[in-house]
Amino acid sequence: MDILISEELRAPAIERLAKTYQVVAEPKLWQQPDKLRALIAEARVLMVRNQTQVTAELLHGAPKLLGIGRVGVGLDNIDLGRASSLGIVVAAPLNANATSVAELALGFMLALARKIPEADRSTKAGNWDRKGCTGIELAGKTLAVCGLGRIGGTVARLGRAFGMRVVAFDPFVKADSAVVRESGVLLCGRIEEALAMADFVSVHLPSTPETRRLFGASTFSATKPGAYFINTSRGAVVDEAALLDALQSGRLAGAALDVREFEPPAARGALESLSNVVLTPHIAAFTVEAQERTFEAVAADVERLLSGQPVLNFVNFDRPKR
Numbered sequence: 196m197d198i199l200i201s202e203e204l205r206a207p208a209i210e211r212l213a214k215t216y217q218v219v220a221e222p223k224l225w226q227q228p229d230k231l232r233a234l235i236a237e238a239r240v241l242m243v244r245n246q247t248q249v250t251a252e253l254l255h256g257a258p259k260l261l262g263i264g265r266v267g268v269g270l271d272n273i274d275l276g277r278a279s280s281l282g283i284v285v286a287a288p289l290n291a292n293a294t295s296v297a298e299l300a301l302g303f304m305l306a307l308a309r310k311i312p313e314a315d316r317s318t319k320a321g322n323w324d325r326k327g328c329t330g331i332e333l334a335g336k337t338l339a340v341c342g343l344g345r346i347g348g349t350v351a352r353l354g355r356a357f358g359m360r361v362v363a364f365d366p367f368v369k370a371d372s373a374v375v376r377e378s379g380v381l382l383c384g385r386i387e388e389a390l391a392m393a394d395f396v397s398v399h400l401p402s403t404p405e406t407r408r409l410f411g412a413s414t415f416s417a418t419k420p421g422a423y424f425i426n427t428s429r430g431a432v433v434d435e436a437a438l439l440d441a442l443q444s445g446r447l448a449g450a451a452l453d454v455r456e457f458e459p460p461a462a463r464g465a466l467e468s469l470s471n472v473v474l475t476p477h478i479a480a481f482t483v484e485a486q487e488r489t490f491e492a493v494a495a496d497v498e499r500l501l502s503g504q505p506v507l508n509f510v511n512f513d514r515p516k517r
């Protein structure tokens with residue numbers, strides 16, 4: 196088998212691959228660990244989104260695996276270190292969806308600032324409540340961008356285009372780096388410094404042991420009272436119970452979440468019932484353009500891999516070793 200696809204992945208780029216290579220596509224395979232282990236033992240390439248847990252154990256049972264094509268940018272479901280030590284290249288087009296994710300973050304800011312979802316609900320219910328839908332402007336407000344990578348940097352630039360003052364926190368970014376110069380942000384040494392100034396907080400962090408539940412009771416109490424909180428990164432970076440407390444106590448004015456700790460959430464909870472909370476089903480990268488760029492880039496790398504050429508979008512080491 197050339198390519199094993201263990202999640203729902205459909206696109207013209209995959210259809211083209213299937214014309215040349217032997218592809219086994221099982222959209223629910225990520226939920227069937229025994230079958231996944233059996234099939235991966237024969238696969239040369241694995242293609243995934245973020246649901247397949249590509250663990251060390253799974254990789255050890257994949258002696259023919261040359262590489263993994265991640266159709267997306269979050270890498271928290273793949274044991275990158277183990278893949279590297281086994282000589283398995285991981286390809287993920289890290290630039291492919293930054294614009295789409297950043298545009299959703301700005302959309303959330305506008306939705307919260309101008310109460311667009313509430314105004315929509317109220318108007319469709321037959322009301323004409325102009326005063327009740329009074330909002331605030333983004334211009335002149337301070338935006339704190341947490342995580343100044345490709346997506347965070349784009350959010351910072353878009354925020355500045357709206358006339359916002361942008362502050363940022365990212366322990367991996369230096370004050371003299373290009374992203375700081377180009378996005379015109381004030382880089383803070385501590386996250387609390389950025390949060391204390393923020394009218395809007397936008398999170399763009401990967402899910403790692405260090406960022407797990409980083410946004411909890413203590414970070415929310417360090418945030419400027421009345422701020423809006425936006426997360427389009429990973430649900431694991433937020434303690435949802437602490438977020439709910441911060442919203443119910445009025446510490447935060449509102450929140451927008453595209454990502455949740457459990458996806459989909461097991462049941463409708465209190466967050467779902469708050470009118471100042473906007474929720475979407477992990478759609479930040481779901482635009483026609485971002486999906487096309489992502490699929491095309493991953494498919495091209497899979498072809499390179501299967502025809503013995505080095506992949507372009509490798510994220511774990513320089514050259515495939517198998």
Ligand code: 3PG
Binds near residue numbers: 243246269270292
């Ligand atoms: C990403 O990590 O690229 C986005 O969160 C989209 O993830 P997906 O692979 O589940 O679509």
